[in-house]
Amino acid sequence: MxxxxxxxxxxxxxxxxxxxxxxxxxxxxxxxxxxxxxxxxxxxxxxxxxxxxxxxxxxxxxxxxxxYETRIGPHNGARVVAKAWTDPAFKTALLEDGSKAIGTLGYVSRVGDHLVVVENTPERHNMVVCTLCSCYPWEMLGLPPVWYKAAPYRSRAVKDPRGVLADFDVTLPKDMEIRVWDSTAETRFLVLPMRPAGTEGWSEEQLAELVTRDSMIGTGFPRKPGAPS
Amino acid sequence: MSTTLAAAATAAIPSIPRDDDGPVFRAPWEAHAFAMALTLHERGVFTWPEWAAALADEIKRAQAAGDPDTGETYYLHWLATLEGLVARKGVVSAETLHRYRDAWDHAADRTPHGKPIELRPEDFG
Known part of the structure; x- marks a missing residue:
């Protein structure tokens, strides 16, 4: 300069x-x-x-x-989640080695080498924070929301995850464990949310419509069947 | 207000990749290139008809040079149009662009993997 x-x-x-x-x-x-x-x-x-x-x-x-933050990138995350909901073998492989399993799908051309998929269960909710913003998997999720990069979100998420989730209207049962995953330069995380009830027999394409960006960061849930997209 | 700007742009430039809800981008840099054009138009650097003509020229040139024209290269043409127009309007010379491009390359090179890349004065050799 x-x-x-x-x-x-x-x-x-x-x-x-x-x-x-x-x-x-x-x-x-x-x-x-x-x-x-x-x-x-x-x-x-x-x-x-x-x-x-x-x-x-x-x-x-x-x-x-x-x-346009939700309109950038191929948004492959929703397809990956929907496939995991319908294909138990893929889900096992995905939780074992996220990058490798996603690589086998063919339609994802670029995914980080160390993408770890963490599964939400009735006992445990996962939530991702990023202290180094270069590590956000935008090919999977599109661009990060502004608040994701904000220092208050990052520090509060670690200290008071339940409070942060409440701000996003995400309330969880008191006895549910919350795990906060901190992205690093080498490892990035994708939350595999729980499949919504009432979607038995749905196709992967239908299911993918329910998967929101926030549900894959852990600050939201997938849409309920019949809810507007 | 940013979506109003964008609506004017997509109305003026029918070729912008979009779905029912508006423009879509394949990568973050495409959105940056799009936003820069919107901002420069807002500043009065060019009109949309002027932009459309320059972009059409750029695409014609690329096709003549063998561009497959599958839509995947749309924003590459968009970026080339931006660079050409700012040079023609005397806003940024090709030489300055080149100097800054090299400086960013230098900055990336000395930045450890995973850290934010920042441009510093020493990156300008």
Missing amino acids: GPDHDARNTRQAWAIAHIFAAMSHDHDHHHDHSELSETELRVRALETILTEKGYVEPAALDAIIQA
């Missing part, structure tokens, strides 16, 4: 870097350093310059992107 840029623009550029951090994970190779695709480099370059020159406000840009 040249000397003609004031500190504010530099801060904005750095803020952009953090926004982009959510998509910087290298899924295809193991390296000890980060890697960006040629396209990502060009997008970052343009966005940084436009910000420094004052053509683009990161907050305004973020607002546009957030408006």
